[in-house]
Structures are given as C-alpha cells and as structure tokens.
Amino acid sequence: MDIYLVRHGEAESERTSPERPLTRLGRDEVEQVARMAVTKSVHVSAIFHSGILRAKQTAEIMAEHLQPALGVRQVSGLLPQDDPDIAKADLEGAENPIMLVGHLPHLNRLAALLITGDAERGVVEFPPAAMVCCVRDGSKWKIAWTLIPRGHDNRSVVATSICQGNSKVKMSG
DSSP states (O other): OEEEEEEOOOBOOTTTOTTOOBOHHHHHHHHHHHHHHHHTTOOOSEEEEOSSHHHHHHHHHHHHHHOOTTOEEEOSSOSTTSOHHHHHHHHHHOSSOEEEEEOTTHHHHHHHHHHHSOTTSOOBOOOTTOEEEEEEETTEEEEEEEEOOTTSTTOOSEEOOOOOTTOOBOOOO
16 A cells, blocks of 8 residues: 655744744645656655645645545644654554644654664655655665656656665655
C-alpha cells in the first residue's frame, strides 16, 4: 500500500501574517505537485492535515486535484513537534492509500521512523510542497518516489528516488 507524505507549501512569515497562510508561490508550487501527482496516477481515500492553516490550505489544493472519496480532515499527531510514532501507528493500520500533510521536523522524523525504525536518522529532505511516496513491502516501508515543485535549487518538478538501505535520499533532479 502507498502512503503520501506532503510538506505544506511556502507560507507567509509570522511577522507578515501570524496565521501564516500560503504565499502565492506556495499555492503555485502545491498546484504543480498536485498536477504531477495526477499524472502519476496517485489515488488516495483521504487527505489528513495538522489543522494549521498552511497545511489545511495545502491539503485542500491537493484534494481539488486528487478528489479523495473521504475528503480532507484534520487529525491529531501531525503537528511539528508531535511524536512520529502516533502517525506511524495510524499509517500501519490504514487499509487504503492516504495522504498526510504536515510540517518539519515531524515529516522528517516520520519518514525516518518508517524507513529505518529510527526517527532521528535522516532519510529524505522535504522542501516546501514536496510529496514523498512510501510503499509498505510486508512489514517494511521504502521510499518509492518523490515530487518537488520547480524552482527549488533549479530542480525539476519530478525527482524520482528509491531508498537504498539506510542512506539518506536527497531530492534532486
């Protein structure tokens, strides 16, 4: 089964807007990744987010393109400092593909926990609006591919990666 981890798009600074909504660039980058996800035939039953505005907006943009049958919902366990074991338990109990939209450092720690069993071991980087597809193979998870928007260090919208052992995968294209 596939699950998709998505970092929210670029957000306004707290100084500019305390609620930190997505910037215009942030919205555009999330749109790019969502459109590419459609071309990769990504299907999810639901999209879950942390409840923080920038994650909610990112989830809503993804939902416009992916049309999850169960819609978009806020769930606990996806805040920046939350314990990744909470989300891992939810993922391992999932029966259908789902998407989690969240924040750093939580997404880094969750991906590391899934792939290596150690939340402190870095396995993938999440620039704003990045999507990482994780696939469960028996009792183990692996990174199948990543999508990132154009413009992050002159990378293209797609960066395909396969996790090799416990090495860190840097998304570059």
